[in-house]
Amino acid sequence: MKNSRPTSRGRFGAFAFAIVVPATFIGLAQASESEGPQGSEILEAETRPVVLELGATAPLFSLPTLAGRPWSLAEQAGKAVILEWIDPDCPMVTRQHSPEGSLRLLQKRCEGRRDMAWIAINSSHPSAPQSKEDANRAARESFLIDYPIGLDSTGWVGRAYGAEKATYVVLIDPSGKVAYLGAPDDGRENQLLSQALAHVTQNEPFDGASMPATGCAIRYADGVKLGAALPPLTFRTMDGEILHPHQFLGAPLVIEWFNPLCPVVQAAHQTGGALADAPEAWTAAGARWMFVNSASIGHESTGDRTAKKLAEWGYDDLMVALDPDAKLMEAFGAKVTPHMFVIDGRGVLVYVGGHTEKTNRKMRPLDQLLQAHEEGKLKAMESVPAAFGCSIERE
Structure with a gap:
């Protein structure tokens, strides 16, 4: 059962996702010593994307x-x-x-x-x-x-x-x-x-x-395909800490595009919903779960609304990435909230699709993947329900 812990940024805090330069390809980049901002106005000012700069360490690939x-x-x-x-x-x-x-x-x-x-x-x-x-x-x-x-x-x-x-x-x-x-x-x-x-x-x-x-x-691909490797991307916390997804290699990473105001997201995470117990079950099995909000800076779905909704659902210790420049959304090809992606412990994409079937809400593809992970048989799932929900707010 999900608990009702007090609202907080959680162990990892909220993340601003951007294409930035890691200190190493596999590992943790240097963390900032600054304390995290308090309040939505400062938070939004601090979530602007970081870009590749002269003098920075080149991302390995x-x-x-x-x-x-x-x-x-x-x-x-x-x-x-x-x-x-x-x-x-x-x-x-x-x-x-x-x-x-x-x-x-x-x-x-x-x-x-x-x-x-x-x-x-x-x-x-x-x-x-x-x-x-x-x-x-x-x-x-x-x-x-x-x-x-x-x-x-x-x-x-x-x-x-x-x-x-x-x-x-x-x-x-x-x-x-x-x-x-x-x-x-x-x-x-x-x-x-x-x-x-x-x-x-x-x-x-x-x-x-x-x-x-x-x-x-350059016309880029619309999104990732099954079997693709984890990209050389990093993300920054509200505390200024820079993390790299490759530090999580060895265990699956579940990524959910998220909007706390979307009725489909709310229904999925409420009691009886297709994702109601999924984050807790996956993390209990040693995996990571990351929420991504690609709404534009200043949109009402970002900031404290995200933190409050996740705390309400007992998810305040899970990772949250804010993607205001849509770099992560474009790289993965996320279209709606919720849109689900699962990366295995080797860093390979094994699931792209919906959280459930639109005409059969009892279908739980994430539960099937979790069982496969627990049995040591996690592999690409090719027959999946299409993602459906709310369009990602970019204005």
Whole structure:
């Protein structure tokens, strides 16, 4: 039975979810020493998303490549690394890789260097023609690319690095810090990328540089698919603490999109509802349960309303992520509240769907998954009810 403990932020507090830079890929980032804000006005001011910044530690990732071998940023430790976002159909990318293009010329100057690595990344929607393997192979030949092309079909790596356009470029120094963000060099007027690369490869003091990205807009995937790996995302608590989902590896993580004002959410969590005892049952089995509210900053469903409703239901010790910039919503493809996602202990998505069947409210897919977890047989559930409920409030 759920208890009626006093209202509080709980053991983990409320979380602001954003694509930010973790101290390590698996583990806990450095926590802020500041105390958490009190009151909804301050809380809302503190939940603005954190973005990738110069000097921050680059999020680690691994991607499949055209060659069939995974490419891992962790394996490039001690090297300067260039991440280049490409789109085989983008005229700007074609120009940059022409014989006199800046990226092509920089690539030629870097050939054979053992102190650096380079990867092109295609984060296009998997249904887009430019995301197909044949298109990328043709681009590799046409652009004379002799470095790996990473296939970011989920779009999680692109989102983690703030890539909005091809030809967006990120330079990471040998210590793993971000040294450059933005457009590549453009003729004689802009040589910032080349200058940044010279500084970091010669171990010279460098504060970093950036230029507004140019090129073709990246169309990302609508959401995650079963079998996808946990993305390189982190989230921040109201206390300023930065946490990384990978610290929870080893046990399942249940993510529920949540709005305390939604009648469907309320019915699901009230006595007899499809989710009434689910958070308690999952956490008792060693799993984690995280609520996500993707409403815009200042919306009436955020702030103290969320904390009060969760305390009323006895959930005040569970994790709550506030996603005011909709980065998490876009990455997972959440459409309504409640919308359910389950990630197993390996960090692999095994469930995407509804909390119950719309025409059969006795159907409890989360209970079936919990039983499978307790039996050591948790795996992807492909036949699932569609998510239904209230649209996510973005105004």
